[in-house]
Amino acid sequence: MGDILIKAENISKYYRLGLLGSRTLKEDIKNWWNRKSHEDTLPPYISNALSTDHIWALKNINFEVRHGELLGIIGRNGAGKSTLLKIISRITLPTTGHIRGKGRIASLLEVGTGFHGELTGRENIYLNGHIMGMKKQEIEEKFDEIVDFSGVEQFLDTPVKRYSSGMYVRLAFAVAAHLEPEILVIDEVLAVGDADFQRKCIGKMKEVSSQQGRTILFVSHNMEALRNLCSRSIVLNRGEIVDMGEPEAVISRYLKSEKTQYLEQDFPDKATAPGNEYIRIRRVQLLPQYVHDYTIIDIRTPLELQFEFWYESPERGSNLIVGVHLFNFNGECIFDLPSPKYTFNEGLIQGKCTIPGNFLNDGAYYISIVFVKNITQRLFYFESCISFDVEDYRENAGWYGKWVGHVRPNFPLVLSPKSI
Amino acid sequence: MDNKPEWEWEIKPDENWLRLNLREIVQYKDLLFRFVRRDIIASYQQTILGPIWVFLQPFLTTVVYFIIFRKIANIQTADTPPILFYLPGIIIWTYFSDCFTGVMNTFLYNAYIFSKVYFPRVIVPISNVLFHSFRLGIQLVLFLIVYAFFAFRVPQVRPTVFILLLPYLVMLTAGFALGSGLIISVLTAKYRDLDNILQFLLRLFMFATPVVYPVSLVPEQYRYLFWLNPLTAVIETFRSAFFSTTPIQFTELLLSTVTVFLVLLTGLLVFRKREVKIMDVI
Numbered sequence: 001m002g003d004i005l006i007k008a009e010n011i012s013k014y015y016r017l018g019l020l021g022s023r024t025l026k027e028d029i030k031n032w033w034n035r036k037s038h039e040d041t042l043p044p045y046i047s048n049a050l051s052t053d054h055i056w057a058l059k060n061i062n063f064e065v066r067h068g069e070l071l072g073i074i075g076r077n078g079a080g081k082s083t084l085l086k087i088i089s090r091i092t093l094p095t096t097g098h099i100r101g102k103g104r105i106a107s108l109l110e111v112g113t114g115f116h117g118e119l120t121g122r123e124n125i126y127l128n129g130h131i132m133g134m135k136k137q138e139i140e141e142k143f144d145e146i147v148d149f150s151g152v153e154q155f156l157d158t159p160v161k162r163y164s165s166g167m168y169v170r171l172a173f174a175v176a177a178h179l180e181p182e183i184l185v186i187d188e189v190l191a192v193g194d195a196d197f198q199r200k201c202i203g204k205m206k207e208v209s210s211q212q213g214r215t216i217l218f219v220s221h222n223m224e225a226l227r228n229l230c231s232r233s234i235v236l237n238r239g240e241i242v243d244m245g246e247p248e249a250v251i252s253r254y255l256k257s258e259k260t261q262y263l264e265q266d267f268p269d270k271a272t273a274p275g276n277e278y279i280r281i282r283r284v285q286l287l288p289q290y291v292h293d294y295t296i297i298d299i300r301t302p303l304e305l306q307f308e309f310w311y312e313s314p315e316r317g318s319n320l321i322v323g324v325h326l327f328n329f330n331g332e333c334i335f336d337l338p339s340p341k342y343t344f345n346e347g348l349i350q351g352k353c354t355i356p357g358n359f360l361n362d363g364a365y366y367i368s369i370v371f372v373k374n375i376t377q378r379l380f381y382f383e384s385c386i387s388f389d390v391e392d393y394r395e396n397a398g399w400y401g402k403w404v405g406h407v408r409p410n411f412p413l414v415l416s417p418k419s420i
Numbered sequence: 421m422d423n424k425p426e427w428e429w430e431i432k433p434d435e436n437w438l439r440l441n442l443r444e445i446v447q448y449k450d451l452l453f454r455f456v457r458r459d460i461i462a463s464y465q466q467t468i469l470g471p472i473w474v475f476l477q478p479f480l481t482t483v484v485y486f487i488i489f490r491k492i493a494n495i496q497t498a499d500t501p502p503i504l505f506y507l508p509g510i511i512i513w514t515y516f517s518d519c520f521t522g523v524m525n526t527f528l529y530n531a532y533i534f535s536k537v538y539f540p541r542v543i544v545p546i547s548n549v550l551f552h553s554f555r556l557g558i559q560l561v562l563f564l565i566v567y568a569f570f571a572f573r574v575p576q577v578r579p580t581v582f583i584l585l586l587p588y589l590v591m592l593t594a595g596f597a598l599g600s601g602l603i604i605s606v607l608t609a610k611y612r613d614l615d616n617i618l619q620f621l622l623r624l625f626m627f628a629t630p631v632v633y634p635v636s637l638v639p640e641q642y643r644y645l646f647w648l649n650p651l652t653a654v655i656e657t658f659r660s661a662f663f664s665t666t667p668i669q670f671t672e673l674l675l676s677t678v679t680v681f682l683v684l685l686t687g688l689l690v691f692r693k694r695e696v697k698i699m700d701v702i
Contacts, residue, residue: 007427015700090538093433093696100427105538113536116458118465127458130451131537159465 002067003102005183005215006088010097011061013083013239057083059239061097065183068213072220072230072247074254076383079236081219085109085187088217103182103215106133110187112172117161121152121171124160128175142178149200150174165375177204184208184216205229221368221383223251223331255329262387263288270310279371279380282308282348286367286386291357298393299408302357305386307369308350314373319343321372322351327384329364334406341375358410361403362392441692444540451539455547460554474558478514482506489632496637499576500663507563508658509631512589515556516597516651517622522548523601524618527609527698534699541695542688545602549594556590567662582661582668589654592676595684596650602687606694610701630655636666650676650683 058080065071075081086092088099089107114131115124125146129139139146147153150171152163160168186205202225208214209229220226226233226247233250235243243250264285267273273280289302297303305324314320319341326334337353366387371379392403445452464471482503489495490502497505523545527534530544570577608614629651630638638646646652653669653676660668 086535087431090431090696091535092699094431095433098430098432100430102426102428107537110536114533116462118462119458123458123461127454130448130454131533131539133537133539136450 002069002213004064005067005069005103006063006065006099006101006217008061008063008088008097008099011058011084011087011094011099012056012096013058013080013087013092014056014095015083056239058087058094061239061241063234063241063244065215065217067215068209069232070209070216070218070230072218072226072233073236074220074223074226074233074251075236078238080239081236082109082187083239084236085185085217085219089185101183104133105183105185106179106181107185108132108176108179108187109185111169111176115160115168115172118159120159121156121163124171125175128172129178132176132179133181134179138180146174146178149177149204169376173201177201180208180212180214182215184214186216186218188219188221202229221381223255223327227251227331251331255331262385265385273310274382275309275380278312278314278373280310280312281382281385282310284308284369284382284385286388289354289357296391297388298391299360299362300357300393301390303355303388304352305355305367306350306352308348309371311344311346311349314344314346317343318373319375320379321375323370323372324353325368325370326355327366327368328406329366332406334360334365359407360390361405361408362390364389441540445542445546448539448543452543452547452550455544456550456554459547459551471558474555475562478507478510478559478562481510481514485510485632495633497634499665500659501570501574501577504566504570504577504663505634505659506632507566508662509629509655511556511559511563512593512651512655512658513626513629513631514559515552515590516593517626518552518555519549519594519597520601520604520622522552523598524604524608526601526605531699542602542691545598545605545691549598553590553594560586576663576665578664580661580664582657585657585661585668589658592650592654592680595680599680599684599687602691603683606690606698609698625649634659634666647672647675648679650679652676 061080061084063071073081073084083092085107086109087094089105089109091107091109112124112128114128116127119127125143126136126139130136147156150167150173152167152171155163155167160171163171205216205218206229209216216229218226218229230247232245233243233247234241235250235254243253264283265281266283266285267281270280270282273282275281284305284307287304287306288297289304290296291300311320320343321338321341323336323338325336328334339351364387366384368384369382371381373379394403464473467473485506486502490497526541526545526548530541534541567577572578604614604618608618628646629649630646635643635646635652635656647669653672656666657668657673660666
């Protein structure tokens with residue numbers, strides 16, 4: 001183990017809910033007057049924090065990261081993962097506590113930060129590189145490698161606004177992949193881009209950490225990637241570290257704790273429904289198409305997934321893709337089923353798909369639904385919203401060991417004597 | 421084995437006052453110039469006349485001012501050809517107002533970058549001032565061409581050795597715009613409604629600055645009020661240096677320098693203190 005590179009002590013962060021940003025001078029003067037006239041005995045940050053319109057996004061976080069470590073951070077939406085990364089990246093300040101460290105940090109909370117549509121690919125490589133903290137000489141040295149990695153060399157002198165979204169993401173990622181800080185902080189950025197490209201990026205990350213001894217802090221929903229990459233994992237829940245240690249064990253404990261049976265979730269009230277300013281979930285439901293009268297999902301049962309959501313204030317001409325991700329309880333993605341591109345006006349949208357019978361192997365599964373705008377921008381990720389078990393069923397196998405494989409399709413496999 | 425590690429950086433709930441971290445700005449100079457380059461390239465993409473606009477804008481304004489203030493309102497221009505009299509005021513004022521507005525909107529226009537990546541935030545306002553300085557440079561060339569045309573034809577239009585002060589005057593204007601813009605940027609990020617009143621105040625401030633009239637036109641007993649405005653000294657010195665009509669007021673120039681220095685320092689400190697915290701309220 002190397003030296004300690006980052007040491008976080010007692011990190012807490014509270015946020016004011018609700019009227020963020022739409023704060024007016026009048027409101028502040030009123031608050032100030034109220035405080036003044038009530039002569040609060042508590043210092044303002046404590047009395048603010050105690051009132052109900054504040055939440056603690058992080059509470060007393062302590063951890064250390066050693067040189068060459070790849071630390072994975074796991075947790076549900078809103079568990080405080082992003083806030084933690086933002087504090088480490090110096091984008092926002094902690095309310096209490098401090099983090100001390102050694103070495104240059106680069107954070108990758110998004111790919112292509114600061115890309116300018118009017119500028120050419122070449123100009124944007126430099127612009128984005130500098131924003132991410134690279135020096136001019138560094139970019140010049142790696143320029144060819146970056147271009148190679150991105151695969152857009154013919155369009156290097158075209159403004160990036162004419163790029164397809166795939167090309168745009170690849171170029172952005174190529175720059176990011178060539179950052180060489182001592183410490184790299186990565187938020188869920190692998191989620192964009194096609195599978196091929198994702199593999200390339202994970203490969204690159206592995207190479208960077210193992211061969212060049214770089215330290216990486218990494219947030220992901222991709223348990224497979226976490227399991228493969230990380231040397232240690234932290235689980236956050238409601239702003240607190242609830243588990244920490246060797247990734248294999250931590251991940252399986254985490255998934256077990258998450259394993260709650262939901263075949264249906266209904267949110268009649270839009271205001272409290274999960275989602276954000278773009279997407280609000282109305283309903284998700286998994287309807288098993290039972291073959292016989294018994295009501296157990298087994299490997300033969302087709303499963304119909306139905307969902308409804310409010311599509312809020314879409315940008316004109318932007319398109320929407322909804323993807324259904326099916327995971328097993330090891331966190332491996334079994335499939336990622338995207339819808340075609342749709343352009344909708346705002347309103348209630350419904351969707352459905354059927355997972356055919358005789359397709360999944362027996363086991364426990366969960367489904368997450370992702371909402372993506374213009375192929376690249378993730379609007380909302382409704383994580384593990386449905387979970388279910390598929391029971392085993394065998395008719396004439398005469399063997400009862402564990403059937404291996406992620407899927408258990410039932411297409412014909414025929415043998416016959418070959419006639420000469 | 422566990423000796424006390426030597427930490428290189430620390431993140432804590434509060435920024436220190438009085439730590440400007442100028443060294444960090446130097447470290448990020450590549451980014452600074454890249455931002456300037458981006459703004460220059462981006463602002464003339466897909467415009468038909470491109471950089472010609474930089475020439476046209478002060479010219480058109482001068483013509484309009486000439487008609488309104490000289491012909492209609494009949495405000496005297498201190499024995500100088502009106503066109504030549506207006507140009508320095510308009511160029512300096514436009515420079516100030518563009519820089520100020522740009523700096524003021526630092527947080528509003530860059531929130532999306534600031535919420536994703538760290539770099540010293542002050543890079544953005546400084547790059548904005550440099551970008552406008554590039555435009556100013558072009559406009560000053562225009563001024564010199566017009567000036568050369570009039571020089572020695574009209575007796576008052578004669579350069580003095582003080583035209584060498586021009587870069588210094590530009591720096592004063594830039595410093596004032598940057599300093600005051602930084603202070604205001606911190607306020608507008610939090611209180612959006614200030615934006616409306618500021619538009620109005622900025623316009624008012626233009627008339628309190630001798631852009632379309634010489635200070636000599638102001639009644640003696642109020643004149644000191646005008647000199648409190650650092651831009652008054654800048655514009656008046658500019659004119660005195662290029663037209664030998666009035667001597668340069670060195671005391672007032674010094675006063676202006678002190679004011680600009682204080683405003684700039686305050687701006688940098690306030691900005692530094694608030695730059696990260698403000699991200700929670702945008």
